[in-house]
Structure formats: C-alpha cells, structure tokens
Amino acid sequence: MTQQVLSGLGVGLEAVTAEVFRVRQAEPLPIPAKHSGDVAAEQAKLRKAVDEVSSELEILAEKAGETSAEIFEALGMILLDESLFDASVAQLDDGWEAGTAFVNAMETFAELLSGDPTFEERIADIRDLAKRVAANIHGISLGLDLPETGKFVIVGEDFSPADTAQFTSAVVGVITIQGGPTSHTAIICRSKSIPAVVSCSGAKELKDGQMVLVDPVGDRVVIGGTAADATKAISFVAKSTEPVIPVRSNIGSLEDAVAAAATAAEGVGLFRTELLYLSASTEPTLERQIQSYTEILTACPEGPIVVRTIDAGSDKPVPFLKMPDEENPALGVRGFRLVRDHRDFIVSQLEALEAARKASGREVWVMAPMVATAGEAKEFASLAKAAGQFKVGIMVETPSIVYEISKLKGVVDFISVGTNDLSQYLFASDRMNPNLGAMLNPWQPALIASLNQIAIESKKAGIYSGVCGESGSDPAFAVVLAGMGYDSVSSSRSQVGAVRSALSSVTHDEAREVFEAAISGHDSDEAKSLALTKLGEIAK
Ligand code: PEP
C-alpha cells in the first residue's frame, strides 16, 4: 500500500497503528414542527426517548468521575419528573410533534426558573436535557459517539476537556486538525498515555476505516504505515539510579493520582484542581471538597504534593463560576484573577485542603495560577497562610512576574513555571491556535532564555523553583532545566519514567553542558539538535 505522510506535532513516545474513526460534528436539531394528528403515537415516542435518555444518563453517571456523576444523577431526576412529562403532553395536544413538544415544555420550565440566581446553573442543564431528548426522537447524533470496543485512532478538529472526559478504552490514538502541543487534548493524551499528533491540518482528508500510524516521535501520521515505520525515541544510558533532580507527576483526578503512584514519581508537582469541576454546574460543598481532596492526597505518590487552586477561565470554563463576557478570555479574568469575584471559592479550596492535609497526613504545597504581579503573589500568600500549614507558592506563567521574582523573597516558598502559558504570553501566541504551534515549542531560544532568567532570579531570592508545564515532560528538555538549576520538574505521569531515565543519565555538570549547548541555538530546531548532540556525546 502506498504511504502518505501528514505532519503535525507529536504527543508521547510510543507509536500506534489503528483504524481511523472520524468524530462526527454535532448535527443541528430540526426546526419546530407540528405532528400529523396521532397524539398517542407521539406520546409513545416521547416516553421511549425519555426512558432511553434516562438510561444513557445512568451509564454516563457510572462512567463519570466522582464529581461529574452528581450532575448526571441530577439531570436524570429532572428528566423523570412526571409534571414535566404532563407539560409535554399538553404541547402534543396543541399539535407539536414529540421533540418540539418536549423542548417547549422544558423551555417554559427554564423560563420559570430564570432570574433566580440559585437556579441559574440548572437552566443550561435543562436546555441540554431537552436537546438530548429531541435528538433521540429524531435519531440525531449530538457529538462524539465514540466506539466502546475495538481499537481506533479518533480524528477531530480539537477536543474540549469535556470531550476528552468521554474517551473510551477503544481510543488508542488521537489526531487533531487544530490544537497545539500545550492544548488540553495534548495534556490529557499525555497523561492517559494515548499517542497523539495535534495540529495536523492534513488530517482533514482522513477517512473512516483507513489504517494509520500515529508516530508522535516523528511528529507525523503515516497513512498505511505500520509499527516498523515508527520513529525511535532517543535512548538514555543510566549513570545513577537517582535522577539529578526529583521528577514529580502532574495529576488532575483520583484516577491520575492512583496511576502516578504506580510510577517512580517523587510526589506531585501539579494537581490541576479545576479538572475536577469542568462539568460541575453547582459549586462543590466544603465537605465534598474535603472528601475528594483527602482521597486524592492519600492516593498520591510519596513526596510533597503541589496543589494549584482553581485555574478556571479562558480554555477551561468551570460552569459554576460565572465569568464576565470577554473579547479575549486568554487575556481576561482567569486563574488567580478569579479572586475578584470568587474569593470565597478559593478560600474554601484552601480550607478544604488544610482539612485534607490533616486527614491524609501528607505534605501539601499550594500555589496560585496566572499571577501577574508581586501584589497578587502577596495576596495569595496571605490567604494560603491564614488557611493552613502549607508551603506557599505561585506559578510563573506571565512575563511580568519574571521581573518581580526578587520581590517575592520572604513572600513565597516556591515558584513553579507553567511553560504552556508562559510561551503563550511570551510569544503572544494563542496556545489553541494550530497555526502557531511552532511558537509554543519549548526549544524556542527566547523561552530557554526566559526559563534561565527565572532559575537565576529564584536562586538569588532563595526561592525553590520547579517546572510543571508540558516542557518538563520532554526528557531531553528536562535535562536542560536541570542544567539551569531548577530544583525539580513535574511531568505528565506517562512521561515520568522517560524523564527520570534522562535525568539519571547525566551529572549536574553534564546537564549544565546540555543547557549551554541548547541556549546557543538560533532557532528551536538548532537548540534541540545541539542539546541532543551533547547528550549523545555524554552517553559515549
Ligand atoms: C502551564 O501553563 O504550563 C500549566 C502547567 O498550566 P495549564 O497547562 O493547566 O494552564
């Protein structure tokens, strides 16, 4: 068979060959319509659809994580409310066909609730429910519909965090037409060890059933390719059983914590708490938070656990936290800026974390995302210190805070660099824009220079420094970070082993040489190839 190569940006180190499954775009619902006069038949259709959607919700609740299950259960209860069914039957009597009748009845219900802030979040759920039932009646697909069995490489424009939560075990590879190396699809695929190629514009042409090789190390998809065509990852020769700096794991759920504990990770360098709440339309209570954080902290790999307070906004909307409508959300109210309107929630997270820290007996560090000024860092530090016994830190994700690190002496105990956002803001390049993937490459000389400056400034200020962005999941780049003087890196859990072997193959001085080679590069390709050449020389 002739092979055709599509280039993109690889995520992961393992290649996979499987059949293409193109994810369907959600189809629009038909416009409101009247039925032909058979009310009984319409009523039977409606009853069948309600029953089927109710079973779908039960299955979704079982599959969903602990926090999302509640939502599906609440939706199921609304759906089975007989007064709503009666209201739909009244619409059937008025001549509307089953789907339209249900949507109309739900809309009247939603309007009754609108204006009452307590029910604000329920309204979106009610409309979503109406859509699910109408789609079932009309045999319309509302989106992913992923296969449950077999092995497939799924292909789509890009996947939202809520989409990735629906990945089944049949998804063995992922290709996105859009999205960059730091998009959430990339982050989730790395953490679930699913080989992916993102930002692959040629994938538009892929057809269902075609066999493809997803070759992340080669940054490509090969149509008709086999395992033998996969590009080999660089192999490191261990000098020591211990890496030159500790390698922690990034997590976002209980499942991640359990899986990270099975790796050689020394603790957790980034617990993304917002990932617990991406589909939560109601705010979790303090008790609920204490319960989930305690379970997660208890399951984490041994070592310190760095927990990030909620990083909602921009590409990570959290339904129960209302955000202002903004022209440019990536430059808007996100991360720690939520303290303006949602201070109580951040404080409740810190209180719940303190209770979970005591209950689990673990060492907990807390940090705030998207801090742009030393003033914000001080504000977070005082909230965190008032709430509990934590090491307190901030993420370095904006260029502005790099210039204020010296002012953080005595304010924070540590900093952790989020290179995904730091690249986005340093290069003014939207991390979701597929055309700008090259700017978000960690080997960009300006990012390397900026990371070096951060390492130097934090050393001078006596502040512990780590890196938890995706760049810390690239084994060779992790060596560069160790060479700059970072105290630890935190990698996606699937990369912990590879990053540890890279960091166990060099001494501190050698890591420094690899960094010096990389920083002399004039572009990202040259920086990477100089670093790899140096690593090759060291391995001899
Ligand atoms: C980062 O920006 O590098 C980071 C770790 O945070 P997130 O990817 O969750 O925005």
Ligand code: MG
């Ligand atoms: Mg970030």
